[in-house]
Amino acid sequence: MSNLEYPQSEGVAPGNGYSHVVTSAGQWVAIAGQVALDADGKLVGEGDFEAQTRQVFANLDAALKAAGATWADVVKLGCFLTDMAGLPALRTVRDEYIDTTKPPASTAVQVVGLFRPEALIEVEAYAVI
Secondary structure (H helix, E strand, O other): OOOOEOOOOOOOOOOOOOOOOOEOOOOEEEEEEEOOEOOOOOEOOOOOHHHHHHHHHHHHHHHHHHOOOOHHHEEEEEEEEOOHHHHHHHHHHHOOOOOOOOOOEEEEEEOOOOOOOOOOEEEEEEEEO
């Protein structure tokens, strides 16, 4: 049972696939930024933004499970993309995991690069359980 609430911000336009505000009480879970590395540390989907995003969200899913959390507990996503042209693919994959009627607060930022030049996306998450 989620203890999250999604109050509307007066005077702020609704977000496209994210909430401006999410409130909760409970234990915080912080998940480090995940990139498209598989269990062996090998990059998945070199040059393929959607394939990398799928691996990133699979890694986030595994981290949430390890913490005893679910996607319903996620209150914030921080998304770092090397090219904003990947944003539609990010939204498609993200929406397969989150409740799109109660999406987490989110940030998407284009960056010059990530820790490995072939990494195209990194996503961090915060959850409350």
